[in-house]
Amino acid sequence: MSMSLLVTKTRLPPLQNGYVPRQRLLDAMEANPQARLVLLSAPAGYGKSSLLVGWCHRLLARSVGVIWYALDDRDNDPARFVAHLTHACRQTLPKTDGQFPHEPSADIDACVASIINAITGCDGQFVLVFDDYHLITDGAVHHALGLLLEHMPENLRLVIGSRANPPLQLSRLRARDQLVELRTADLRFTNAEVGDLYRAVLPLTLSQESINRLEATSEGWAAALRLLALTLNQASGGGSDAAVQAALERFSAGQHHLFDYFAQEVFDWQTPEIQEFLLDTCVLHRFEPHICAAVTGSESAPRLLDQLVRAGLFLISLSDEVPVYRYHHLFADFLQRRLQLHDPARYQARHLRAAEWHAAFDSIIEAVNHALAAGDEPYAAHLIETQAWERLTASGEIATILSWMVTFSEATLRQHPRLCLYYSRALYLTGDTARAAQYVELADEILMQTAEQSAELRALRAITDTYRATLHAYQGNLEAAQTAINSASLRRALLEPLAQARLVNTVGYICYLKGSVPAAVSAYEEASDLARLAGHHYLTADAEYYLAQLDLMAGRLSPARTRCEALLAQYPAHTAPLAAVMIPLARVVYEQNDVVRAETLLRDAIQLARRAKMPDTLWSASVTLAIGLAVQGRGLEAQTQLQQAQSAINQFHSPVIQSLIGAAQAQVLLALGRFDEAADWAEAFRQSAETDFRRSYEQLVLARVLLAGGHPEDALAVLERVLVEARADGRGGQVIEAEALRALAQSALSRTASALESLERALAAARSEGYVRTFLDQGMPMLRLLRDAVARGVARDDAGRLLEIAGDSRRAVHPSTRLSAREIEVLALLANGATNKDVADHLVLSLGTVKSHINHLMTKLDARNRTEAVAKARSLGVLKDQETF
Numbered sequence: 099m100s101m102s103l104l105v106t107k108t109r110l111p112p113l114q115n116g117y118v119p120r121q122r123l124l125d126a127m128e129a130n131p132q133a134r135l136v137l138l139s140a141p142a143g144y145g146k147s148s149l150l151v152g153w154c155h156r157l158l159a160r161s162v163g164v165i166w167y168a169l170d171d172r173d174n175d176p177a178r179f180v181a182h183l184t185h186a187c188r189q190t191l192p193k194t195d196g197q198f199p200h201e202p203s204a205d206i207d208a209c210v211a212s213i214i215n216a217i218t219g220c221d222g223q224f225v226l227v228f229d230d231y232h233l234i235t236d237g238a239v240h241h242a243l244g245l246l247l248e249h250m251p252e253n254l255r256l257v258i259g260s261r262a263n264p265p266l267q268l269s270r271l272r273a274r275d276q277l278v279e280l281r282t283a284d285l286r287f288t289n290a291e292v293g294d295l296y297r298a299v300l301p302l303t304l305s306q307e308s309i310n311r312l313e314a315t316s317e318g319w320a321a322a323l324r325l326l327a328l329t330l331n332q333a334s335g336g337g338s339d340a341a342v343q344a345a346l347e348r349f350s351a352g353q354h355h356l357f358d359y360f361a362q363e364v365f366d367w368q369t370p371e372i373q374e375f376l377l378d379t380c381v382l383h384r385f386e387p388h389i390c391a392a393v394t395g396s397e398s399a400p401r402l403l404d405q406l407v408r409a410g411l412f413l414i415s416l417s418d419e420v421p422v423y424r425y426h427h428l429f430a431d432f433l434q435r436r437l438q439l440h441d442p443a444r445y446q447a448r449h450l451r452a453a454e455w456h457a458a459f460d461s462i463i464e465a466v467n468h469a470l471a472a473g474d475e476p477y478a479a480h481l482i483e484t485q486a487w488e489r490l491t492a493s494g495e496i497a498t499i500l501s502w503m504v505t506f507s508e509a510t511l512r513q514h515p516r517l518c519l520y521y522s523r524a525l526y527l528t529g530d531t532a533r534a535a536q537y538v539e540l541a542d543e544i545l546m547q548t549a550e551q552s553a554e555l556r557a558l559r560a561i562t563d564t565y566r567a568t569l570h571a572y573q574g575n576l577e578a579a580q581t582a583i584n585s586a587s588l589r590r591a592l593l594e595p596l597a598q599a600r601l602v603n604t605v606g607y608i609c610y611l612k613g614s615v616p617a618a619v620s621a622y623e624e625a626s627d628l629a630r631l632a633g634h635h636y637l638t639a640d641a642e643y644y645l646a647q648l649d650l651m652a653g654r655l656s657p658a659r660t661r662c663e664a665l666l667a668q669y670p671a672h673t674a675p676l677a678a679v680m681i682p683l684a685r686v687v688y689e690q691n692d693v694v695r696a697e698t699l700l701r702d703a704i705q706l707a708r709r710a711k712m713p714d715t716l717w718s719a720s721v722t723l724a725i726g727l728a729v730q731g732r733g734l735e736a737q738t739q740l741q742q743a744q745s746a747i748n749q750f751h752s753p754v755i756q757s758l759i760g761a762a763q764a765q766v767l768l769a770l771g772r773f774d775e776a777a778d779w780a781e782a783f784r785q786s787a788e789t790d791f792r793r794s795y796e797q798l799v800l801a802r803v804l805l806a807g808g809h810p811e812d813a814l815a816v817l818e819r820v821l822v823e824a825r826a827d828g829r830g831g832q833v834i835e836a837e838a839l840r841a842l843a844q845s846a847l848s849r850t851a852s853a854l855e856s857l858e859r860a861l862a863a864a865r866s867e868g869y870v871r872t873f874l875d876q877g878m879p880m881l882r883l884l885r886d887a888v889a890r891g892v893a894r895d896d897a898g899r900l901l902e903i904a905g906d907s908r909r910a911v912h913p914s915t916r917l918s919a920r921e922i923e924v925l926a927l928l929a930n931g932a933t934n935k936d937v938a939d940h941l942v943l944s945l946g947t948v949k950s951h952i953n954h955l956m957t958k959l960d961a962r963n964r965t966e967a968v969a970k971a972r973s974l975g976v977l978k979d980q981e982t983f
Contacts, residue, residue: 120291139281144321165226173233177674289310308343387400574611602621609621704716
């Protein structure tokens with residue numbers, strides 16, 4: 099589902115009335131052609147936005163492409179940020195249809211990579227401008243801009259206007275002479291510029307004495323200078339040099355609030371009708387004639403707005419195509435403080451009118467924000483419940499939902515059990531299951547106290563039971579989960595389609611944890627169909643992820659691969675929920691011996707899950723990668739991934755997940771030859787109590803540890819139990835693995851005939867799906883058994899194929915070994931943003947040699963450009979984050 103965009107945020111505003119070019123600053127912004135970042139950093143009112151707009155229009159006149167993005171605090175939601183940034187790029191960059199997806203995801207890094215690739219392939223120069231960057235607090239956005247600076251194309255420059263230093267690597271850029279900085283001292287109006295400004299806005303000639311006093315009094319602050327100009331215009335019909343002197347005399351040298359002083363002067367000179375209009379509309383972030391009429395309740399609003407535009411009363415135009423405006427931030431703050439102080443009821447009423455107008459025109463985020471600003475929590479709750487929740491969860495804007503939820507009082511929550519449930523779900527989606535459970539119980543308490551038995555309340559009880567069932571399942575309490583979901587199912591007919599999808603999804607998850615493949619598949623297929631019909635790609639991807647995992651559990655590699663690749667092709671690249679789908683696909687390609695692609699998929703999934711704040715996907719991908727790394731002997735990397743997985747689940751408090759990670763830790767330790775530590779886990783596991791949830795993976799790891807410890811009889815006992823249960827539940831993949839391990843246990847007991855029979859059954863079941871690593875990852879004991887099978891004519895073709903693959907695998911090399919030391923040096927420099935000349939200078943090489951190294955490393959990494967080469971190198975662990983020059 100598409101999110102709504104505010105297109106004026108990504109349009110370069112027109113030049114304002116009375117704009118005066120400040121040549122010294124315009125020249126300074128272009129003085130260093132090597133600069134990657136132009137930073138304007140100063141407090142409010144110093145003319146940063148005006149200077150940026152003027153400079154961008156000057157660049158456009160020289161055919162430089164301008165990508166403009168005016169930020170606000172709502173852009174801290176990653177999904178919202180990416181959607182607007184992608185839209186901004188599409189408006190400016192030529193031929194970008196294939197570069198940017200039509201449904202952007204929350205993966206900011208992927209968006210930045212698309213921008214880099216798109217601009218690299220374009221002719222001409224471009225600037226990417228972020229205005230009001232101080233409003234950004236989200237670390238993912240800062241990280242992405244750091245990535246952009248690191249891999250900046252030579253034909254792009256990043257430009258930031260901010261009230262504070264952005265948390266980017268300014269010192270590094272400064273040391274490399276890649277930074278242009280204009281700060282408060284630079285932005286102050288000089289004596290000459292004060293004269294230019296007043297000659298442009300006042301029809302009189304000021305004496306040098308007046309100009310000197312204006313500069314001294316304002317200290318070059320643009321906002322105060324413009325306000326004083328407005329005061330003079332209104333006080334004397336254009337003013338005079340004497341009027342300037344008189345105004346400055348009235349101003350006390352001890353005045354601490356310079357802007358407020360002059361703003362009061364400007365406000366007092368307006369007609370009562372204009373004053374009322376200013377106070378009524380100051381609550382709006384952006385406005386046009388229709389919303390002004392709605393908020394003021396006056397048909398004359400469009401006329402008054404036009405009057406203010408012509409007067410230039412601190413009104414900033416946001417488009418030269420449609421009449422959309424905003425007040426200068428400082429002037430809006432002044433008006434809002436005045437309105438709140440003198441008439442707080444009116445302040446809230448105007449916010450409420452704005453909320454109603456936005457709701458009527460489907461601008462749901464703005465509607466909720468205004469409702470909350472109005473203090474009308476019940477109305478805000480109604481908007482979230484009826485419109486915002488499904489729309490924002492479908493587009494991944496969970497951060498926006500959580501930012502709203504913390505503002506509601508407990509009294510309001512107690513009147514809105516549905517809101518409690520949505521808050522619970524948002525917390526659950528970000529991994530905070532403890533708090534999620536609290537809000538489920540609060541909703542239940544409210545519903546239990548309600549005597550009314552309407553269809554809506556009974557539906558809410560079904561949703562409550564669904565969410566409770568999910569949380570019980572995460573806790574491993576499947577009996578309680580089943581009871582809750584059975585209760586929810588009794589009221590399923592009362593639920594709308596998406597709530598039904600979540601209910602059936604939960605049924606599938608409980609069956610999945612029980613290890614019952616057919617029942618889980620049936621539930622997840624229904625959940626996927628319901629989610630698709632509703633256009634909810636998060637729920638669709640979640641159901642498809644579990645269906646792929648169930649395919650793997652059943653031993654159906656090809657259907658799992660087809661399912662995952664179809665989903666990846668159907669949705670835009672790097673859509674956040676696709677991170678989960680990459681995990682079963684990685685398991686398939688790993689099993690079929692494409693080890694490098696599996697690692698790439700998992701590292702991509704980890705990065706995407708981290709950026710999109712998806713802890714459930716993050717831990718799963720990290721554990722899967724850790725096991726593969728350990729088999730390759732990359733112990734330190736494997737342990738790092740396990741630590742990341744453990745960190746990701748800290749808030750889950752889930753015995754199910756803890757059990758899986760503990761077993762994975764033991765499997766990694768075993769692969770690294772640290773048997774004693776793996777044995778400690780095995781002993782603790784054998785002593786643990788029985789659980790409601792199936793622990794087949796843990797049982798298979800236990801069998802591995804027992805085999806490695808010289809206890810094949812004990813391993814056989816464990817495997818017999820796994821085989822009986824797996825066959826009964828349709829878990830064919832685990833049957834193959836258990837048969838392979840049983841063959842090794844029987845071989846260790848010198849029961850050769852039985853071992854070959856078990857191996858033959860495993861190979862026969864695995865043949866059609868191309869299983870490889872289940873066998874070869876068992877190491878030399880399996881290779882000896884495969885050779886014995888070939889010699890005795892047992893499953894000769896299957897065993898021979900695996901032995902041939904094993905030989906090829908030993909001869910194959912990881913990309914890190916294909917690259918020369920010099921090529922890795924070149925890659926590291928490219929990763930830090932070095933140009934070809936930078937690399938040549940640093941390594942004392944010719945430009946031709948550098949280009950040759952780049953061509954060779956791109957060929958070895960199968961990369962289309964240097965950005966992709968760096969990304970692949972990092973993804974495969976060839977290149978670590980490091981400073982090189």
